[in-house]
Structures are given as structure tokens and as C-alpha cells.
Amino acid sequence: MNLQDKKRVLREMVLGRRFEERCYQAYMERKIGGFLHLYPGQEACVNGVMEAARPGQDYVITGYRDHVHAIKCGADPKEVMAELYAKETGSSKGRGGSMHIFDVKHHFMGGYALVGGPFPLATGIAKAIQMKGGDEIAICFLGDAANNQGTFHETMNMAKLWNLPVLFVCENNQYGIGTVIHRSTAVLDQFKRVCGYGIEAAQCDGQDFDVVYEHAKTAVSHVRDRKGPYFLELMTYRYRGHSMSDSRSYRTREEEEMWKQRDPIFILRDRLVDAGAMTMDEFAALEKEIDGYIENEVIRFADESPEPDVADLEKYVLA
Amino acid sequence: MAEMMYWEAILRAHDEEMARDPLVICMGEDIGVAGGTYKATKGLHEKYGPLRVIDTPISENGYTGLGIGASFLGVRPIIEIMSVNFAWLATDQIVNTAAKVRYMSGGQLAAPVVIRSPGGTAHQLGAQHSARMEKVFMGIAGLRVVTPSNPKQAYGLLKSAVRSDDPVFINEHELMYNMKGEVPDGEYFHPLEGSEVTRVGQDVTLFGYNISVHWCLKAADILAKQHGISAEVVDLYALSPLDRAGIRKSVAKTHRAVIAEEDEAPVGVGAEVIAIINEECFFELDAAPVRVHAANVPIPYNHKLEKAAIPDHEDVVRAVLRLFGKA
Numbered sequence: 001m002n003l004q005d006k007k008r009v010l011r012e013m014v015l016g017r018r019f020e021e022r023c024y025q026a027y028m029e030r031k032i033g034g035f036l037h038l039y040p041g042q043e044a045c046v047n048g049v050m051e052a053a054r055p056g057q058d059y060v061i062t063g064y065r066d067h068v069h070a071i072k073c074g075a076d077p078k079e080v081m082a083e084l085y086a087k088e089t090g091s092s093k094g095r096g097g098s099m100h101i102f103d104v105k106h107h108f109m110g111g112y113a114l115v116g117g118p119f120p121l122a123t124g125i126a127k128a129i130q131m132k133g134g135d136e137i138a139i140c141f142l143g144d145a146a147n148n149q150g151t152f153h154e155t156m157n158m159a160k161l162w163n164l165p166v167l168f169v170c171e172n173n174q175y176g177i178g179t180v181i182h183r184s185t186a187v188l189d190q191f192k193r194v195c196g197y198g199i200e201a202a203q204c205d206g207q208d209f210d211v212v213y214e215h216a217k218t219a220v221s222h223v224r225d226r227k228g229p230y231f232l233e234l235m236t237y238r239y240r241g242h243s244m245s246d247s248r249s250y251r252t253r254e255e256e257e258m259w260k261q262r263d264p265i266f267i268l269r270d271r272l273v274d275a276g277a278m279t280m281d282e283f284a285a286l287e288k289e290i291d292g293y294i295e296n297e298v299i300r301f302a303d304e305s306p307e308p309d310v311a312d313l314e315k316y317v318l319a
Numbered sequence: 320m321a322e323m324m325y326w327e328a329i330l331r332a333h334d335e336e337m338a339r340d341p342l343v344i345c346m347g348e349d350i351g352v353a354g355g356t357y358k359a360t361k362g363l364h365e366k367y368g369p370l371r372v373i374d375t376p377i378s379e380n381g382y383t384g385l386g387i388g389a390s391f392l393g394v395r396p397i398i399e400i401m402s403v404n405f406a407w408l409a410t411d412q413i414v415n416t417a418a419k420v421r422y423m424s425g426g427q428l429a430a431p432v433v434i435r436s437p438g439g440t441a442h443q444l445g446a447q448h449s450a451r452m453e454k455v456f457m458g459i460a461g462l463r464v465v466t467p468s469n470p471k472q473a474y475g476l477l478k479s480a481v482r483s484d485d486p487v488f489i490n491e492h493e494l495m496y497n498m499k500g501e502v503p504d505g506e507y508f509h510p511l512e513g514s515e516v517t518r519v520g521q522d523v524t525l526f527g528y529n530i531s532v533h534w535c536l537k538a539a540d541i542l543a544k545q546h547g548i549s550a551e552v553v554d555l556y557a558l559s560p561l562d563r564a565g566i567r568k569s570v571a572k573t574h575r576a577v578i579a580e581e582d583e584a585p586v587g588v589g590a591e592v593i594a595i596i597n598e599e600c601f602f603e604l605d606a607a608p609v610r611v612h613a614a615n616v617p618i619p620y621n622h623k624l625e626k627a628a629i630p631d632h633e634d635v636v637r638a639v640l641r642l643f644g645k646a
Contacts, residue, residue, distance in 0.1 A: 060339065093425030102424035109391060110424060114415050120381045124388020131394060291544025316426040316460050319484035
């Protein structure tokens with residue numbers, strides 16, 4: 001990947017970060033309701049994988065920490081924010097909320113709130129791709145804790161049995177809500193758990209975009225070349241709590257600080273600066289430009305959009 | 320009109336839909352090479368191959384979710400769950416995904432899957448193979464529930480369900496697969512909503528669905544011949560949405576209602592029909608509606624206990640006689 005593309009990726013990572021931080025603020029201002037699960041710290045994961053895939057063409061599905069995945073697939077940040085603001089102009093017309101962002105025209109097949117639920121759905125999408133004969137792949141992004149659901153095991157078995165074109169990306173942020181992985185999970189290396197199903201798997205640093213991207217290229221090619229499913233485990237960390245109601249009492253500030261030393265945005269930024277492709281001033285300007293975009297366009301759009309009409313309450317229940 | 324068995328009618332619907340549309344598939348445990356526990360998919364594996372007639376592992380939530388995911392891209396899966404008791408394992412995907420995805424995506428995505436499964440008490444299968452689930456599924460917004468009482472409905476409801484853009488749960492019955500009945504020779508699509516007046520009467524309406532329609536018909540016969548009571552039988556083949564207009568129309572005529580169901584009474588079909596009667600036509604009633612239902616127990620293995628737990632036509636007759644002060 002050339003430096004220009006990396007600068008574009010850095011921009012997208014910063015957009016994802018600033019978007020989520022702005023959501024935090026909007027939540028505190030009570031503009032956003034319900035549950036809100038934020039992505040800061042994990043940006044290299046979705047960016048590294050999707051740069052190796054085809055955003056907007058390959059089918060992506062994930063859990064409830066879904067805003068940045070949707071945007072990476074091509075969803076308009078304005079529509080995602082409008083969804084969080086529960087507006088008719090939102091990506092799910094204000095019916096879904098933070099955990100249920102959908103943008104089917106960009107093949108973002110949704111965020112789902114039952115942990116582990118998307119495993120079989122992704123594999124069914126892969127089955128449909130297989131039947132229709134396209135060369136797309138299905139990509140399922142979930143966290144490490146989802147692997148303790150029965151759907152994980154049921155799906156890994158079927159995906160391999162039928163050789164379906166699905167890439168499972170495990171964003172291992174080491175916490176299932178507020179329980180650290182070694183207190184919930186017998187085998188800490190998640191990629192080892194699919195070896196029993198004969199699925200190709202790898203594990204890598206999820207904080208370094210370049211590392212994720214290189215591993216994802218192998219994974220995506222494997223699936224695209226119809227060699228069967230693949231499981232890619234990315235070691236990462238979420239800076240904020242599981243959701244907004246989480247005080248992070250189950251982990252230390254020292255641990256958080258240690259992870260922030262390996263911030264995915266800073267790693268990529270520093271690499272671009274070292275390569276002479278960007279200056280620190282340029283980066284500061286980039287952040288400022290993105291903050292301006294979020295404030296002047298994204299937030300304004302969400303704020304000014306109308307809410308759904310109560311008369312339409314029962315719309316979309318049945319065809 | 321050709322006479323065929325209930326399972327043959329289901330098989331015919333599968334075969335016609337699969338021949339018409341290469342995106343129609345069927346999946347479930349033992350449905351392929353083994354031909355299906357109740358033969359409803361017999362011969363399809365040989366005809367359409369393993370990519371479209373899929374023998375699944377025993378992973379109900381997993382393969383149901385897989386079918387739902389495939390339906391997002393326009394595949395039309397007919398998912399067989401061997402016994403509805405196993406469908407409890409798949410309720411996560413049926414309820415949390417299939418029923419809700421259209422709504423929570425603001426209409427962008429739909430899950431047009433058909434889930435077929437036999438429920439009900441057969442012969443001494445014990446508590447974990449004898450229960451029913453229709454009352455669970457009919458309470459879920461976004462899901463259609465239908466339940467054929469004869470081969471014609473079994474054929475026509477499955478045909479319509481495959482063509483529907485909504486997820487449809489089809490409740491069958493283990494004891495009904497060998498029932499014979501007339502099925503139209505040409506293609507026939509049974510509506511997914513509504514009800515059928517199976518026998519016209521004047522004095523009382525007997526509401527049934529699936530197997531209990533047959534208790535009602537038999538009871539109506541006895542009531543007419545032995546007690547001079549003219550019973551109307553209404554077949555509620557659609558449980559969600561229930562046919563409010565059809566229920567109102569018949570009760571407004573007969574002024575009395577008995578609802579027969581094989582399930583336990585709490586939160587059941589009978590409770591829902593009575594609520595509709597109250598809402599739609601309470602002042603038409605000459606007597607309080609009555610439910611005929613199973614005992615509130617896990618279905619026992621012992622044959623005598625099992626028989627005692629499950630109602631039949633005699634219970635319907637007794638309920639009607641009580642309504643008329645004759646028992």
C-alpha cells in the first residue's frame with residue numbers, strides 16, 4: 001500500500017475516533033439514548049481488514065459496536081449519527097439505534113445485539129454468495145467473548161463442513177462486558193479454538209494497521225479464492241467501557257495507559273511522519289478539519305433532521 | 320382434485336417451488352439422504368442435489384441462523400425443524416433476527432424464511448418430544464404463524480409461505496402426516512391470513528386449528544346427531560395474525576364460543592381468541608366462552624396419563640353441553 005493510501009486510511013481512522021468521541025459527548029448531552037458502545041482503540045482492526053477487502057461489495061456484519069464498521073463500508077456518517085439521534089433520516093430510520101446500524105446498499109448487513117448472533121447469519125450470507133456465484137466474501141466482525149456462545153461452535157462446524165466463503169474477524173479486546181478474558185475463557189488464544197474445526201486461522205497485533213492489513217490480505221485471499229473459511233484474531237483494546245454505563249472498575253488505569261501507548265492512530269501517524277509523508281502540523285490540521293466536518297455537517301444534520309412520525313409506528317413490521 | 324397424504328402435499332409444494340426458483344432451498348436434520356423423518360422432503364436430495372437440499376448438523380440455532388442469513392440475499396430457505404421441541408434452541412435466531420430485522424433496519428433487510436416443524440403429542444414420546452410452540456411464536460411481532468389442518472392447506476400454505484417476503488412459521492403435527500385429503504391438481508396458494516368456516520352451524524362456534532379442527536368436526540357431528548345442537552366449526556389456520564373479522568362474524572351469528580387447543584391453556588390460542596371476542600363482539604355473547612385445552616403438565620410418558628393430559632372431541636362435546644346447561 002502506498003503512502004497516499006495510508007494517509008487516506010489514517011484520515012478514516014481519525015474520523016472513526018472523532019466520530020465516536022463526539023457520540024460520547026452527545027450521549028452526555030442526552031441527544032443519544034439507549035445503550036452506546038464505542039470503538040476508540042480498535043480502529044486498526046476494521047480499517048486493516050477492510051482495506052484488504054472490498055468495502056461496499058463484500059458483505060459485512062457485526063455486533064453492537066458497529067458505527068465505525070458501517071462507515072468503513074460506505075455508510076454516510078451523517079446518517080449513522082442521525083440514527084443515534086433517533087431520526088427518520090437515520091440509517092435505520094430511527095428504528096434501530098446504536099446497536100442496529102444497517103446500510104444494505106453498501107452491503108453492511110447490520111449490527112446485532114445478541115452476542116454471537118451474527119456468526120450463523122454471516123455464514124448464511126456466504127451460503128447465498130456461493131449459490132449466486134459471485135466472488136464476494138462475507139466478513140463477520142465480533143469480539144472475543146462471542147466465542148463462548150454456542151453459535152460460535154455450531155457455525156465454525158458448518159462453515160468448514162460446507163467450505164463457505166466467510167472470514168471471521170475476532171477483535172480480541174480481552175473483555176466481555178466487564179469480565180476479563182482469563183476469568184471467562186479457558187483458552188486465551190482464540191484462534192486456537194477454531195483449529196479443532198479444521199479452519200485456517202492466524203493471530204496478530206490489532207493495534208498496528210500495517211500488521212492487520214498484511215494478515216488480512218492473506219485471510220481475504222484465502223476466502224476469496226474459495227479455499228474455505230478463515231479466522232483472524234486481532235489483539236486489541238477498547239479504551240472506553242463496554243457501554244456508557246460502565247465505570248471500568250474491573251481493570252486498572254495503568255493497564256489502560258499501557259495500551260494507549262500503542263494507540264493505532266499514533267502508530268500509523270508516526271510511521272507516516274517518519275517516512276516524510278506527513279508532518280505533525282498536518283496531522284493536527286487533519287484532526288481539526290475532521291472535527292469541523294463532524295460538528296458542521298454530521299451533528300448539524302442529525303440535530304436538524306425530523307423524528308419519525310408516530311403514525312408510522314407499525315411500518316416495517318411485515319412486508 | 321387428487322387425494323394425497325399431508326406429507327405428500329408438503330413434498331409437492333417443496334418440489335414445485337424448488338423447480339421454479341433455483342434460490343429456493345431446504346435444510347434440516349435428516350431431510351436429504353434420509354428423506355426426512357416424516358418424508359416431507361423425500362427424493363428432493365436426489366433431484367436437486369446437496370447444495371440445495373441440505374442435511375444439517377444437529378445445531379438448530381446455528382442452521383436456522385444460517386438460513387436466515389442466506390435469506391438476506393434473496394435465497395428462500397425452507398427450514399425443517401424435526402420436532403418443534405427443538406425449535407426452542409432456535410428461538411434466538413427466529414425471534415431476535417428473523418422477526419425483527421425488517422423493523423430494526425428501517426425496512427432495508429428482510430428474512431423471508433419458512434420454518435416448518437411438527438408440534439404436538441403423538442404416542443408416548445415424553446415431555447421433551449410432545450410439546451407445542453405456536454403460542455410462543457404467535458406472540459412475536461414480525462413473524463407469521465400458520466398451521467395446516469389438512470393436505471390442501473399443507474400444500475397451499477407452504478406455497479404461499481415460500482413466496483411471502485415475511486418469515487413464516489408453519490406449525491404441523493406429528494399425527495397428521497399420513498392424513499389423506501383432496502388437493503387441487505393445479506397450483507394453489509392458500510392465503511396466509513384469514514380463517515375458514517369448515518362446517519356451518521347456528522348455535523355455537525367451535526374454534527380449532529391444526530389437529531383440534533378434527534376434534535371440533537367430530538364433536539359437531541355428535542352434537543347434531545345426539546343433542547340437537549348445531550355447531551359451526553371455524554378453522555383458524557392463521558394464528559398470527561388471527562382473523563379478527565372471521566371470529567367476530569361467527570360469534571355474532573352463534574353467540575357462543577368454544578376454543579379447542581392441544582396446548583396448555585395459559586397464554587394460549589384460546590386466551591387470545593377470547594380476548595378478541597371480548598374486544599370485537601362482547602355484547603353478542605349469550606354465554607362466557609370456554610376453552611378446551613391440555614392439562615397444565617409436562618406431557619407424561621404413561622399412556623393413560625398422556626391421554627388424560629390431552630383433550631379430544633369428547634372434551635369439546637362436554638364443553639358445549641356445559642355451555643347449554645346440559646351437563
